Amino acid sequence: MKPTFITFFALALLLSTIQCKIVIDLEREPRTIPSLRTKRILADETVLNRTENHTQYRIQARIRFESHFDIQYRGFIQVGKSRQPMSMIFDTGSSWIWIPDYYHDSSFTYTKNFYNCQKEKGCTKHPIKTQLDYGSGSVWGHLAADDIYLSDVLISEKQLMVLASSQEGMEGLIADGVFGLSFDSLMHWYPTFLDNLKTNQAIQHRVFSMYMLGNIYRDSARAKLIIGGYDEMYMEEKNFTFAPLVSNHSWTVKLDEVYVGNKSTNISFHKVLIDSGTSALVVPGLDLLPLLDTIEEAIGTNLSKFHGMYYIRDCEDINKLPTLGFQIAGKIMPLEARDYVRKRFGFCVLELMNGGLFEDEWILGDMFMHKYYTLFDMENRRIGFVKNARPPLLDDRDIWLIGGICSTIAFLVIACYFLRKFFSYKQAHNPNISGINPNVPYEKDTI
Numbered sequence: 001m002k003p004t005f006i007t008f009f010a011l012a013l014l015l016s017t018i019q020c021k022i023v024i025d026l027e028r029e030p031r032t033i034p035s036l037r038t039k040r041i042l043a044d045e046t047v048l049n050r051t052e053n054h055t056q057y058r059i060q061a062r063i064r065f066e067s068h069f070d071i072q073y074r075g076f077i078q079v080g081k082s083r084q085p086m087s088m089i090f091d092t093g094s095s096w097i098w099i100p101d102y103y104h105d106s107s108f109t110y111t112k113n114f115y116n117c118q119k120e121k122g123c124t125k126h127p128i129k130t131q132l133d134y135g136s137g138s139v140w141g142h143l144a145a146d147d148i149y150l151s152d153v154l155i156s157e158k159q160l161m162v163l164a165s166s167q168e169g170m171e172g173l174i175a176d177g178v179f180g181l182s183f184d185s186l187m188h189w190y191p192t193f194l195d196n197l198k199t200n201q202a203i204q205h206r207v208f209s210m211y212m213l214g215n216i217y218r219d220s221a222r223a224k225l226i227i228g229g230y231d232e233m234y235m236e237e238k239n240f241t242f243a244p245l246v247s248n249h250s251w252t253v254k255l256d257e258v259y260v261g262n263k264s265t266n267i268s269f270h271k272v273l274i275d276s277g278t279s280a281l282v283v284p285g286l287d288l289l290p291l292l293d294t295i296e297e298a299i300g301t302n303l304s305k306f307h308g309m310y311y312i313r314d315c316e317d318i319n320k321l322p323t324l325g326f327q328i329a330g331k332i333m334p335l336e337a338r339d340y341v342r343k344r345f346g347f348c349v350l351e352l353m354n355g356g357l358f359e360d361e362w363i364l365g366d367m368f369m370h371k372y373y374t375l376f377d378m379e380n381r382r383i384g385f386v387k388n389a390r391p392p393l394l395d396d397r398d399i400w401l402i403g404g405i406c407s408t409i410a411f412l413v414i415a416c417y418f419l420r421k422f423f424s425y426k427q428a429h430n431p432n433i434s435g436i437n438p439n440v441p442y443e444k445d446t447i
Helices: 003-016 193-199 285-299 315-320 396-428
Strands: 022-030 037-041 056-067 071-079 084-091 097-100 124-134 137-150 153-168 177-180 207-211 223-227 241-244 252-254 257-260 271-274 281-283 304-306 309-312 324-328 331-335 341-344 347-350 352-354 362-364 372-377 382-387
Touching (some): 124 153, 153 193, 257 285, 315 347
Parallel strands (some): 271 362
Antiparallel strands (some): 022 071, 037 056, 124 137, 207 372, 252 271, 281 362, 304 309, 372 382
C-alpha cells in the first residue's frame, strides 16, 4: 500500500476518535395546528416546598407558552444502556432535562417515545417527586439518573433528569421532552449537562454553538448544535462579536438599541434573552407599540391585528417593510423583512409577539438565530454573534465520511492489485497447477 493512503487512512481513524466537539443534527418541523405554542422564558425563580415526608419538590420556573404558528427544532438522543430514543427540544432558556416516563397517565397524547427506567440496569430513580410549574401548564415526575448517548456514543454518565409522568399545557411540543442548556440556577445542588461533559473530559470548555438557517436556505440537515466549540465553516466573518452576560442565571445580554431602518426607537428595556426555545421575537409591551408605530410610519399604512398577531394583507408589500436592527455590544445586527415575516393563511405575519406590560426584557428567538450563528460561552459568561455563512455543500461529517469511503476504496483496489500479483507469481512458479507443465508446449487436438 502506498504511504499516502496509509497516512490518510490512519489520520482519519485517529481524528474520528477525538471527542473535542459533539455535533447534533437538528431538524425542523412546521406547525400547522393553531393550538401549538411557543415557549418563552419570563424569569427563573426557585420555589422548593417539602411535604411532611420530605419527598415532594416544587420547582417553579415561570415558563409561559403562547399561541403562535411557526417552527421548532428538535434533535435526537438515546438514554440508558439499551439506547432508548428520545426527540428533544434543545433549549437555551432552561436548565433541566426532562423526558416522558413509561409509566405515565393519559395526558401525554402527543408523545411518541417514552423512557422505561425499569428496563435499564444503570437507571437510578429517586423517591423525590418533582413538579415543574409553567405559565400555562405543569410537568410532574420523579428525579432519575442514567447515561445519555448520541449516535451510540456515551457522552454523559449518570445525568440527572426528570421523568415526567403527567403534564398539562405541553401539547405544543413537537418533541418528546426538553433538553435544557442554560445555567443551574433552578437547582444549585446538581450538575448540568455541560458540567457533566467537562467533568468526564468529553469537552474541554463549557461552550456550545447553534447554527440555524434562514428562510432562503431552508435545509434542516444543515441545522446544527455543536457542543464543546464552534465551526468556522458556518461563519461568514472571521470573528464573533461578544456580549457579556448581564444575568447570573440566563443567557441574557445588554440590548443597546433597536432601529427601524435608520431610525432609533428609544426602547425602554435594555435586556435581551437569546432563547432557542422561542420561535419569534418577543417585545415588552411598553416597547411594542412604539415599535409598531415606527414600522407603520415607514410603510405608510396600518398593520392588521388578529389573535395577537400583526400582519399585512398584501404580501407584495413585504418589500415596503423596513429593516429591524438590534444593537448588541456596539454592533448593529439587522434583520430584513424576509427574516421576520412569515406567510400564514395567505397573509404575511410579522414575527413580533407581545411580552406583556410587566416584562422587562426582549427575547430574540429562532427568527434571529436564523440569521446569526450564536456561541454560548459558560466559561467566560458571554454570548458571541456572527452572521451565518451560506450552508456548505458538505459539512465536516460529510467530509470525513467521503474521506473514509475513498480510503476504503483505495485500500481495496491496492489489496486486489497485490493479491493478483501474488497469485500470478504463485502460478508462474508452480509447475503442477491444474496438471499442466508450463515448460511443455500445449498442443490442440486436431481432427
